[in-house]
Amino acid sequence: MPPYNIRIPSCEENLQTAYKILDMAKEYSPDIVLLPETFKNAGRSIETYANDSETIDGQVINFLSAKAFEGHYNLVAGILLSENQHLSNEAIIFDRNGKIAGRYVKNYPVEAEIQAGIIPGNSIPTFDLDFGRIGVAICFDINWRNIWNTFKDKEIDFACWISAYEGGNLLSQYAQWYKYPIVSSVWPYHSKVIDIMGNVPVKTSRWNRLAYYEMNLDRELFHTDLQMDKINDIEKKYGNDILIQAFTEENLFLLTNYRSDCTIKDIEKEFNLVSYKKYIERCTVLRDQTLFNKV
DSSP states (O other), rough: OOOSOOOOOHHHHHHHHHHHHHHHHHTTSEEEEETTGGGTTTTTTGGGGHOOOOTTHHHHHHHHHHHHHHHHHHEEEEEEEEETEEEEEEEEOOTTOOEEEEEOOOSSOOOHHHHBBBBOOOOOOEOOOOOOOEEEEEEEGGGHHHHHHHOOOOOOSSEEEEESSSTHHHHHHHHHHHTSSSSEEEESOOOOOEEESSSSSSSOOOOOOOOOEEEEEEEEEEEEEETTTTHHHHHHHHGOOOOOOOEGGTTEEEEOOOOOOOOOOHHHHTTTTTHHHHHHHHHHHEEEEEEEHHH
């Protein structure tokens, strides 16, 4: 438990804390659970990384696989891996059956990590799980926008950021700018869920190390331009089956669907709505065509 500057925990202590959190998470029947960056090594010196690393077929990986299977949830866990005589800072993604569904290698380690032998990654994958598509970034990756922009281009449902520190306001700025939620899991007190407007509906604290949040992914964001009059029509037909959240200062509104007989795409088509993303793309194309024709 933090703060880690008071004492240095052992790897075994960190593992036991993580396993307790995974057991508690099972009681919520979640779709996905996150553990922080190199959670086994939390609070320990980077100089110990080589001796404290894991192998892809080692005991910790196998134990995490078993926990995902027992809890019937997807799991993202930060692991320091030793493979082919190389060290890497990775996020391992397990599916509900405990199988490895993907791996992400930290693209931008800090200087001390590289000096300790950690090899950076050079790809930005996304992962299609049984409930939706996620992107994963690790700690210092927060400082490079190409990662977060790639997530937007690949149309993720939300991003997972696992880290040794909390990230601060930058995560909220990214969520609001790129218009997808971000879920964090960190060593210190405040792991968070951040919505597309940069708000934090739930987070952990020094007392509760697990935060639960139900996120409806059948949703879409729209600009009010040429569409504001449709809001009342949607409300009149669907009532509280469709949650309408209006963000007046940004001229945006979010529709979240709670019906089982249709999707948000069906409603979008029914009312001839244009999503915020498509509207921005359309305006950009029209602007460029106008400039080109003018020349």
